[in-house]
Amino acid sequence: MLFGLLPAALGPLFLRSLGETATMVGASAVLSTLIGLPLGIALVVTAPGQFLERPALNRVVGTISNLVRSTPFIILMVAIIPFTRLVAGTSVGTTAAIVPLTIAIIPLYARLTEAAMREVDQSLIEAAQSMGATPFQIIRKVLLPEALPGIVAAQTVTLVSLIGYSAVAGTIGGGGLGDLGVRFGYQRFMPEVMLAVVVVLVAIVQSVQFLGDWTARTVNHRIPRKRRVARAHS
Amino acid sequence: MNAAPRLSSLESAQPLSETRRDAVRIESLSKTYDPAAGPVLDDVSLSVRKGDIHGIIGRSGAGKSTLVRCLNGLVEPSSGRVFVSGRAITGLSGAPLRAARREIAMIFQHFSLLSSRTAAGNVALPLEVAGLSRREIRERVPKLLDLVGLRAKADSYPSELSGGQKQRVGIARALALDPKVLLSDEATSALDPETTEQILDLLKSINQRLGLTVVLITHEMDVVRRIAHAVTVLEAGRIAESGPTFETFAFPKSAVARSFLSSIVAHDLPPELAKTLRTEPGHDTDPVLRITFTGAGAHQPVVADLVERFGVRPNILHGRIDTIDNRALGVLAVVLEGGETLLEPIRTHLSSLGLSSEIIGYAVRPVAGRPRAAFS
Ligand SMILES: Nc1ncnc2c1ncn2[C@@H]1O[C@H](COP(=O)(O)OP(=O)(O)O)[C@@H](O)[C@H]1O
Numbered sequence: 001m002l003f004g005l006l007p008a009a010l011g012p013l014f015l016r017s018l019g020e021t022a023t024m025v026g027a028s029a030v031l032s033t034l035i036g037l038p039l040g041i042a043l044v045v046t047a048p049g050q051f052l053e054r055p056a057l058n059r060v061v062g063t064i065s066n067l068v069r070s071t072p073f074i075i076l077m078v079a080i081i082p083f084t085r086l087v088a089g090t091s092v093g094t095t096a097a098i099v100p101l102t103i104a105i106i107p108l109y110a111r112l113t114e115a116a117m118r119e120v121d122q123s124l125i126e127a128a129q130s131m132g133a134t135p136f137q138i139i140r141k142v143l144l145p146e147a148l149p150g151i152v153a154a155q156t157v158t159l160v161s162l163i164g165y166s167a168v169a170g171t172i173g174g175g176g177l178g179d180l181g182v183r184f185g186y187q188r189f190m191p192e193v194m195l196a197v198v199v200v201l202v203a204i205v206q207s208v209q210f211l212g213d214w215t216a217r218t219v220n221h222r223i224p225r226k227r228r229v230a231r232a233h234s
Numbered sequence: 235m236n237a238a239p240r241l242s243s244l245e246s247a248q249p250l251s252e253t254r255r256d257a258v259r260i261e262s263l264s265k266t267y268d269p270a271a272g273p274v275l276d277d278v279s280l281s282v283r284k285g286d287i288h289g290i291i292g293r294s295g296a297g298k299s300t301l302v303r304c305l306n307g308l309v310e311p312s313s314g315r316v317f318v319s320g321r322a323i324t325g326l327s328g329a330p331l332r333a334a335r336r337e338i339a340m341i342f343q344h345f346s347l348l349s350s351r352t353a354a355g356n357v358a359l360p361l362e363v364a365g366l367s368r369r370e371i372r373e374r375v376p377k378l379l380d381l382v383g384l385r386a387k388a389d390s391y392p393s394e395l396s397g398g399q400k401q402r403v404g405i406a407r408a409l410a411l412d413p414k415v416l417l418s419d420e421a422t423s424a425l426d427p428e429t430t431e432q433i434l435d436l437l438k439s440i441n442q443r444l445g446l447t448v449v450l451i452t453h454e455m456d457v458v459r460r461i462a463h464a465v466t467v468l469e470a471g472r473i474a475e476s477g478p479t480f481e482t483f484a485f486p487k488s489a490v491a492r493s494f495l496s497s498i499v500a501h502d503l504p505p506e507l508a509k510t511l512r513t514e515p516g517h518d519t520d521p522v523l524r525i526t527f528t529g530a531g532a533h534q535p536v537v538a539d540l541v542e543r544f545g546v547r548p549n550i551l552h553g554r555i556d557t558i559d560n561r562a563l564g565v566l567a568v569v570l571e572g573g574e575t576l577l578e579p580i581r582t583h584l585s586s587l588g589l590s591s592e593i594i595g596y597a598v599r600p601v602a603g604r605p606r607a608a609f610s
């Protein structure tokens with residue numbers, strides 16, 4: 001049905017674009033988690049009054065992350081081209097697009113996970129300290145597990161944002177579905193391609209959101225199991 | 235119960251002989267958070283005997299939580315020293331502080347259980363933190379849950395437990411590393427009276443069975459009455475008084491202790507009654523005597539005795555009898571109609587019975603037809 005709309009020749013191209021989007025989103029999601037989660041943790045535990053209090057460091061990290069976050073993605077992408085070339089060897093193509101995508105999403109992910117971990121009751125940290133837990137144990141056994149539902153939600157938001165950003169990155173040579181939509185749907189007047197791209201993107205975003213919500217609910221034990229099930233079915 | 239491995243053989247300076255008997259020793263402890271607000275703790279010195287349940291009572295903001303947090307180093311005092319089972323806590327940091335904390339367990343007003351872990355998982359946390367093997371943890375957790383009568387709930391999450399059950403998990407978790415001292419910060423304040431009683435009974439039985447010293451923070455005198463051997467009254471960061479529970483209840487020295495006791499022991503007359511008394515005797519007044527009955531004396535027919543021996547007509551203004559630390563304590567305020575001249579012999583007689591008495595004022599004789607006061 002959907003692919004019936006497309007000229008047969010565009011089928012493989014469509015699949016390739018889908019693959020490129022998946023590569024860009026997947027790789028930058030993994031990378032931004034690997035870098036963003038430790039940053040989020042650092043933002044929480046080095047805040048004034050916290051157990052690894054480092055106010056100066058906290059301010060520096062916070063300010064840099066705000067700077068990056070307030071720069072429009074398209075400007076950021078162009079601005080860091082030299083860096084992208086340094087890391088990826090080139091500034092065009094799918095691999096190169098992963099660099100600005102990752103850089104742009106790290107502060108968002110760090111801030112969202114920071115917010116999730118800030119929600120963890122201070123008295124739980126105090127309880128762990130009173131047992132003689134080390135800072136690392138507090139992070140691993142209290143902060144992360146208790147904030148897990150929020151961290152999953154943060155992951156969902158960043159994935160959805162990444163899908164949006166990846167369409168922008170596509171237009172500067174990153175490929176992907178956004179690029180396909182613009183090139184064929186807009187420049188070559190093939191509205192059916194544009195429609196197919198939009199439908200697929202909407203379906204992907206919906207699935208990510210659904211899976212994210214479901215996971216967040218499953219790992220959340222703050223609500224009794226019985227009520228959680230009831231809520232999920234209502 | 236197995237003894238948890240003592241993870242550290244860190245022994246700070248030779249324990250003094252008196253600190254050996256004291257589970258907790260606090261020396262001239264002061265704490266100021268905000269210099270503008272003044273000290274929160276002001277020169278607090280206190281000893282808690284090994285094996286005692288020691289209540290610390292005070293109004294909200296008196297500094298109780300700050301004091302108890304100085305005992306496990308969650309709060310760094312501004313000056314003074316704290317020793318727990320002979321080891322100096324003040325000034326410790328890093329690994330030595332963490333090792334010391336494993337011997338000082340704590341339970342909290344709002345339980346402070348991890349929502350992400352089951353009851354068993356929560357009890358396992360201190361064992362994991364202390365580095366026990368999985369096998370040891372699996373062995374110890376059910377025993378700890380048994381100790382608080384909660385084995386059947388091992389796989390329930392805190393959100394599926396009642397307040398009392400949550401505090402039981404909190405207690406099992408606190409006992410996991412076989413602590414020497416248990417700190418309790420308002421552990422029953424979020425519970426209903428019935429559950430409070432159960433949790434206090436549990437703490438009492440743990441204290442008796444394991445000989446565990448308990449420092450019990452509360453703002454309710456009734457909690458102290460039920461289980462504390464000794465009590466310290468804290469007011470605005472200073473110790474108002476401190477002593478064995480029964481003596482403090484029977485003969486409170488400070489106004490703040492008396493006001494805490496007012497709902498339990500009738501040391502002070504209700505204000506509307508107190509207002510009607512005069513401070514000086516007059517031609518139209520009768521003396522009002524407060525008689526404190528302690529121990530065996532509480533069961534003597536004192537009022538009838540006064541009538542028979544002295545021919546006075548004691549009119550009871552106010553009174554109450556209660557049991558504190560398994561001893562009876564009664565306080566009775568009586569107007570001695572026509573007793574002015576017999577005061578001294580009456581008081582001598584009372585003291586020969588082992589009862590203490592005190593003149594607390596003078597009641598104006600009622601105008602004919604108007605009753606003086608109601609029994610309350
Ligand atoms: N971390 C803190 N920073 C600043 N002030 C504090 C802090 N903790 C407690 N205080 C202040 O110290 C006083 C005593 O508090 P607290 O020890 O909690 O008393 P209590 O437990 O008896 O209610 C209060 O006035 C409170 O505002």
Ligand SMILES: [Mg+2]
Nearest residue numbers: 298299300420
């Ligand atoms: Mg408090």
